[in-house]
Amino acid sequence: MSDLEQFRRETRAWLETNCPQSQREPVVEFEDRCWGGTKWKFTSDDQKRWLEVMAARGWTAPDWPAEYGGGGLNKEETKILREEMQRIGARVPLFSMGLSMIGPALLKYGSEALKRQHIPNIVKGKIWWCQGYSEPNYGSDLAGLQTRAEDRGDHFLVNGQKVWTSYADRADWMFCLVRTDPAAPKHAGISLVLFDMNTPGVTVKPIRLISGKSPFCETFLDNVRVEKDQLVGELNRGWELATYLLTHEREMIGSIGQSNVDARLYPAAIAELGLVHGQLADSALRTDIARWEMDHRAFELTAERITDEATAGHGVGAASSMLKYAGTEINKRRHELLVAIQGQRGLVWEGDAYDHGITATQWLRTKGNSIEGGTSEIQLNIIAKRILGLGRE
Amino acid sequence: MSDLEQFRRETRAWLETNCPQSQREPVVEFEDRCWGGTKWKFTSDDQKRWLEVMAARGWTAPDWPAEYGGGGLNKEETKILREEMQRIGARVPLFSMGLSMIGPALLKYGSEALKRQHIPNIVKGKIWWCQGYSEPNYGSDLAGLQTRAEDRGDHFLVNGQKVWTSYADRADWMFCLVRTDPAAPKHAGISLVLFDMNTPGVTVKPIRLISGKSPFCETFLDNVRVEKDQLVGELNRGWELATYLLTHEREMIGSIGQSNVDARLYPAAIAELGLVHGQLADSALRTDIARWEMDHRAFELTAERITDEATAGHGVGAASSMLKYAGTEINKRRHELLVAIQGQRGLVWEGDAYDHGITATQWLRTKGNSIEGGTSEIQLNIIAKRILGLGRE
């Protein structure tokens, strides 16, 4: 038996023993997926135990180095672990921006001390991280950010305002882009720093969206003291990190359309409208649904193809912009169609009988997909310039 | 009886007497509509007679001043003449760029001598005019044109190349934009001049389009002598005239979709596909046709509304760009749908049994609608800047 077969067999057995039955149920509520952090309230002992046993093996971050608490698995082993988890429907034990964003950035750019301080806590789900990027007047033009970090010898003094910091009200720490050299060209004076959200001077105010309550906040930074050793990478070289992080975020948002177990629209449409002569009663809607399903399938396959091409070593770069653009536009169309399928019922805002307006709120929420993490226009600019080489004199 | 009622009665009687029956038949072939000029071959004695009797009254140009041979009618009378002609299905006796473009420009900007020289001939259909605007490297950027007109005392010496001069091979005279001051800013050094196509140095070469033979030509100007008295308006102020003429051209092209007597698509679709349960067999095509008919009707009504608003004295300016943009895009869609309705049959290129590929050639020809007379992109720029005021700092 090969090592990998051996690994699969052991993993399967271990999961069978250690994954509680309740953690094999599909995720329904937000809290069903553990985000960790000091303020996290476990929904059950099972959820807590599942996190702990997985974290103990480093399998919350299976391919991170074991020396910082990660699983230390190679690519093939990581894939096997994922497959075996999927086989039994195991929930991911931990889901966080620590794992998806700042963790990878720290591993790539962080000092040894920063890795030792933060990575083990990310793996164990001890700390909930949030991001401090956008500012009121600098959304698409992120590099124009104005939040100042003044050098005060052993620390920075940070002043400014961040918007769209998701879950800032539940987070423990922020990774935050700040301007450390106001005199430099705008891309050259930016740094990435980390600080505890309990630091005096940090105030958080939730943002209400058109879809209702949201995890997004405005975060006001008023003379916030940030220790020098919490600078990630080099001073004034934060834009490189920001780009790295944005690519990760783009991929996360672009894959929104993929996360649904069953994204097909036609079963709902049949249930709602019925068939006439074997066809959906509304033939125009039928065509629109079929066209959406065509594009959705094409998108899923494209995400798969690009991964496979990368694995095979001949992928194109900058694919994340295309995926982000296409994925979010397709997801917006999906929710427009869900509303159309349900008619007035899909536009109900309140009421037990109507699932508390979930169709309408989700529909409205998706409008932000093509704005957050770089607007569709920004992605199209990137494709036009970086991939197609347009407009270079 | 009011004067206008009297006019209507007399006009009706006169038309009844003077309009030959053959000239009341719908226009089918290109030659059914008389374009005039020295090379014109009348399709029949009727066509010739109809032109002559109408031109004698100035009714080829009913609202032009009588002193230059026009009809001298006021707005109401002109409208009545149009209505009475439509009532009996009378063809326009003359259709030309002389009437629609250079004539109005001469009346507005031309010297008294130029008017006396050219307007009566336009009214009588003696001269076929063509336009010399675009150049190989200056299409959208018309003002960049490079055809030079050198001042040689009593005349200009013109050198350069024009493209998209329609019917240059049949035309008698050209109205032509030339650069008379190469040192001036590009809009400031342009003039409009007139010359006989028989002048030595003028060479015409037809352009073949993707749709096959075309009326468009390249025109090469090689030391062409143009008399100074053939300058229209002031020297170096030709851009104003060009703009005036472009607006006229835009309106003409934008109204292409309107010229069809019956533009509805569904009768052809029913004939081709048949009905199932009372609906077109291809339900996706059915929706596309309905959407096209919606937009086409909306476009026709909009052209009507804008005319009515102008008549009522409270129209917006710059409507011609919107009409040109919308009209040409809608017409392109129309022909895509005609091909879709006919399937392979709509893509036949040759053959008696298939009407000599008329569906395919017309479809391909319409692709140029959104390019000629200012591209759709240029029209959108004009709307964005002039109507919406976008991008002004």
Next chain:
Amino acid sequence: MALVLDEEQRMLKDAAREFLTANAPVAQLRALRDERDPLGYRPETWRAMVELGWSGVLVPEAQGGLDFGHVGMGQISEEAGRTLTASPLFATAVLGVSALVLAGTGAQRAALLPAIVAGELTLALAFDEGPRHDPNVVATRLRKSGSGWVLDGAKAFVPDGHSADCLLVSARIADSAQLALVLVERAAPGVTVERVVMADQRNSANVRFAGVAVASDAVLGGGEDAGAALSRLADIGNAHLAAELLGLAQEVFQRTVDYLNTRKQFGVLIGSYQGLQHRAAHLYSEIELLKSLVLKTLQALDAGSDEVPVLASLAKAKAGEVATLATNEAVQMHGGVGMTDELDIGFFMKRARVAEQLYGDHRYHLQRYASLCGY
């Protein structure tokens, strides 16, 4: 007929804009929402509208109205679309009045129209029975009982259904193919009204009728088939919804253009980016096309033209598509702030979709148009 407003219509439009902007701007709808107002509109705003004569724009002069026609009323609908004003205007002054004019007997009109004009009576048309418009589905039954009638059934998503004084209910007459329109007091025994809060924060209600007694004189037209009247009522509703959506699209577009001319990114106005310019110019063109269809449809209603059904469907279909595009572009071009509740943009988007769904979305009307043309 020229496709322009006459002098009186223009004055009415200007007055409507002035009044609504000053007295019932989007902020009013926001306040109604934030206060979770149970009525869903401001009675004092409605009172002022009544004083301006708007409740009687479609009412014949004989019953104290202005008899100003649908083109006139349509200008108010359009302006109310700009301000997203919630009021009984649509349910009572457009649909309620039209139902009585189309289907009422002389006595019924004489009894009810003056009360509407005076602002003493509000109505709601209880028409559809499911979440998607389908005029063919009328399961609600009206059966003879003694000298009167009895009504049984249910209606869904009735605009103003929970606030109107009386409901105008479509029903099938038992043992016949005939349709009737009957007047039922909302508070009558056997009527159950459940308010549904919609995304656009307007009134909507599900209503059930269980053995509701209906007097003979409460059956519009005395029991003559109301099928044609109901069909025309839907056309009227759609014409005014199209007018409302036209106003809504123009307003949200104007706000977007203003934002493009204010907001800077990368050191320049975002309105200077050609990518956005072309989309804005396209949307402008779409709105211009819609304007013409709406005006033509309103004129056709006043002229009693045969083209009303075709035009109403074209206008509503185009209105639905244009308002969807306008609101989607508005959020996208506003970027992050467009997603916040703090800005009004979201209110336009929510109202646009509800108004589109009411009495048929663009797909429904494109298909209805095709069917009307025989294909």
Next chain:
Amino acid sequence: MALVLDEEQRMLKDAAREFLTANAPVAQLRALRDERDPLGYRPETWRAMVELGWSGVLVPEAQGGLDFGHVGMGQISEEAGRTLTASPLFATAVLGVSALVLAGTGAQRAALLPAIVAGELTLALAFDEGPRHDPNVVATRLRKSGSGWVLDGAKAFVPDGHSADCLLVSARIADSAQLALVLVERAAPGVTVERVVMADQRNSANVRFAGVAVASDAVLGGGEDAGAALSRLADIGNAHLAAELLGLAQEVFQRTVDYLNTRKQFGVLIGSYQGLQHRAAHLYSEIELLKSLVLKTLQALDAGSDEVPVLASLAKAKAGEVATLATNEAVQMHGGVGMTDELDIGFFMKRARVAEQLYGDHRYHLQRYASLCGY
């Protein structure tokens, strides 16, 4: 299965591009048109393709083929889409071979496939009977006559129908619901072939069969129902048309991008205008989506997956839409010169529409997809 080409498939693709670019570029199609070539392709080009083994890519090794599968063949189809190469590749090497593999008896395969591999036999599938694809309409009849059969009927717009040596004709067996595929020599008595010159300058023909004698061994599969094989043949045809349209779209897009990076107006490259940039980037994204559907469909064919019908329809539908967009944008972005015959752009547009219409346009396939899914 990973959505990437394996090493062999990549090599085949590279070789195909190299050969076609050098030996059968768009200029060849232009020359065939200008010369009004009666055959419609260059025999020497086909001969060279045969020597490269392309006629046998789908032929089992037992019959002398490469047995390289649809993914391999699809790479050639895609590259031939880039160069718009006219040849018997599609009608003979894709459809003809597939028909024999799917429906032929052992003896038929043994007799015919080696001849195809050797370039000695060309075929044409005579399938549709009207200008729009409709597999349900098969009025052509095959009836028993002595020891053989007799064929009567007509087929429309048969690709290569006027040049192929033999026609593969679908027919309904008289007095049954069963379908058959029969092999008929083009020159056989009773066969009338009328060439139709299409906009894309490819071969197409209307063919009539009047009492054509068909020997027993010319009926594929000996008369077993060919319904399933015909359905799969259409899927195969559509998969390769989708691959061809993918190649076409990529090539015309690349030419457009090159033009945007070359042509100046108002003193700057037109590719620097964001309005055009965003449209080009959108088209890029669409082409990427199409790529994945095409590859997945070709893989499904090789794997004999149940998903073949669904995927073939999705791929063809998307290919039709993307190629239409790509060619429309190409002409528009090239401006005036894009309208001239001097540039090749028009050839791409013409071929795109004909290939889309063949075996169903995007509307047909969206609806077929919905029906296959049960809605």
